[in-house]
Amino acid sequence: MRHPNQATLALHAGGDLGAMRGWWTARHVARCAECREGVAGYSEMRELLPELAELPEISWNRMAAEVKANVRLGLEAGECVRPAELPLQHGTVKGWRAAVVFASVLVLVGGCLVLEHPAPQPAHVYAAQNAIESTRDGIEYQAGESGTMRLMNGGAQKAIYTLDAQGSMGARYIDPETGSVTINTVYAQ
């Protein structure tokens, strides 16, 4: 005869088995003195346990007042701590986001600058042996050893020079006498 294990007997004593298993165990226990004794032991134990439900004498009103006051205190302390924590978390998140955005912008601007000004010398544009240079009087184009061409700014004191990554240089200025605007662009090839 196969006996139910102790866990099954323990559950059977409290009526905690499922219908089929309960029925099988009950049938076995009815015939088996050893298992019956086991179930009786568990039942005896279960009868003792409710003693643990007894409460000592408690002044409920005093305790309720204390609990309420302490709960209020705890909640307020929690509120005091919370605002200090949250900005820190938000600040950290914002800081990270700002750093990423800042780094991206920096990379973008750096990239644009490199693309716009690939040559280290802003005042010179080299094309093979040729060079364009801005001078005090205008734009000077030097074709290797063979010769130099100079495009004068017509006496303008303040000319604005622009360099192009493609190898050109431009000068914009206003003629002080006529007031006309002149734009010169020299392409080096």
Add this chain to the structure above:
Amino acid sequence: MATTVLIGMSDAIEPVLELQERQNRFVSQHFRRIFVQIYRLVQNVADAQDLTQEAFIKALQHQEQLKDEQKAAHWLSRIATNTAIDFLRRSGRATFCELDEAPQGHSESPEAILLRSEHREYLEDGLRLLSARERAALIMRDVEGLPAEEVAARLNCSKATVRSHIANGRTKFRRYMERRKR
């Protein structure tokens, strides 16, 4: 200008007072039940009071969960059980019942009080042999008489797991009783 500020302040204060009133009502309504529930698990008045406060603070910090009253009561019971189980795990220490806290009837003699206290201590010694969850399951089922489904809901686990906790609890407790008899 001053009037405007005053109206603004009273508008801000009123919901706070209303909230505090609601919180106090919630504590009053459930305090005794939660205290008893925790006391049965930890078997010590001072610890049970501290843990009751802790459970209420946890619950009230998430008030959005408290709109439905029935659900709130159930949810609070779960918080209380978990708080007590965490405490039992954390402390792992004996929680003796003080002699002057021992349950007593008005007509009891000092000898009877002492006997009762000893018997209670004997039962508590047995409980200490169980894990926190076994202890909680056994007390909820055999002391409070809750059905296994309710115990499972409070412990946030399956009915099968609860049965296993109950079976282990009863088996260990019975072995303890047999050892003490010898």
